[in-house]
Amino acid sequence: MFGVRGRTAHLAWYRTDEAAAEVAFLHGFSDSAQCWEPLLGAMPGIRALAIDARGHGESGLPDEPVRHTAHSDDAALVLSDQARDGGVVVVGHSMGALSTAYLAASRPDLVRAIVLEDPPTGAPTAGQPDIAWSAPPWLADLRALDLPSRIARGRADEPAWADDEFESWAVSKAQLNPRLFDLPYQQADPLTDLLAAITCPVLLIHGDAERGSLISTEYAQRCAQAAAGEFRAVHIAGAGHSVRRDNRPQYLAELTTFLNHHR
Numbered sequence: 001m002f003g004v005r006g007r008t009a010h011l012a013w014y015r016t017d018e019a020a021a022e023v024a025f026l027h028g029f030s031d032s033a034q035c036w037e038p039l040l041g042a043m044p045g046i047r048a049l050a051i052d053a054r055g056h057g058e059s060g061l062p063d064e065p066v067r068h069t070a071h072s073d074d075a076a077l078v079l080s081d082q083a084r085d086g087g088v089v090v091v092g093h094s095m096g097a098l099s100t101a102y103l104a105a106s107r108p109d110l111v112r113a114i115v116l117e118d119p120p121t122g123a124p125t126a127g128q129p130d131i132a133w134s135a136p137p138w139l140a141d142l143r144a145l146d147l148p149s150r151i152a153r154g155r156a157d158e159p160a161w162a163d164d165e166f167e168s169w170a171v172s173k174a175q176l177n178p179r180l181f182d183l184p185y186q187q188a189d190p191l192t193d194l195l196a197a198i199t200c201p202v203l204l205i206h207g208d209a210e211r212g213s214l215i216s217t218e219y220a221q222r223c224a225q226a227a228a229g230e231f232r233a234v235h236i237a238g239a240g241h242s243v244r245r246d247n248r249p250q251y252l253a254e255l256t257t258f259l260n261h262h263r
């Protein structure tokens with residue numbers, strides 16, 4: 001699906017073709033841009049751009065604190081050069097969804113509309129001094145396995161995922177730069193605060209909290225109340241944190257409808 005590859009500063013990016021991108025994709029923590037390819041395979045005709053976040057995939061890792069503002073600045077750097085004039089629709093998952101929200105709030109000139117797939121809710125203590133963090137045990141366990149074993153673990157843990165999801169998911173875990181956890185980390189602002197600063201259309205997609213979704217139905221209602229612009233929340237029942245992987249057909253239907261209106 002990605003036919004063009006390039007770099008801007010420390011960032012690796014991928015485009016479906018030579019034409020300027022109309023939709024940009026920002027992946028979640030420990031994933032990579034390649035993890036969007038299974039979804040894009042079901043979206044022929046979309047001129048897409050995907051970016052490896054710093055410390056992920058083939059992107060470098062600057063020696064500075066890990067902040068969502070840095071991720072959004074990275075996205076802005078690439079979009080300023082690789083996306084079409086008039087802005088793009090930006091689709092983000094988890095960490096990438098928060099980066100998308102920061103980007104829409106700070107650089108509305110680059111963003112026509114955004115899709116937030118199960119973003120973290122942020123923290124009331126955002127803006128406080130940077131904190132130390134460490135690799136989660138599940139990630140350390142995966143990184144200790146070889147690629148076939150990681151794929152097998154994914155299939156065992158997520159039997160509902162389509163078979164084409166596992167290889168890129170498994171490869172991305174080994175690509176993550178472990179030096180990331182040596183850098184200080186700053187917690188994100190509350191998502192509701194970011195939405196209050198975003199004026200472009202927003203689609204929030206989330207699953208069931210009891211299955212691991214970070215966004216509950218109650219919090220989605222709070223987001224709707226806080227949003228400054230057009231806002232819609234979609235709950236996909238039976239899905240967890242990786243909504244598009246847990247229920248690709250319904251996710252794809254919602255995303256396609258949104259893109260048809262705004263891209």
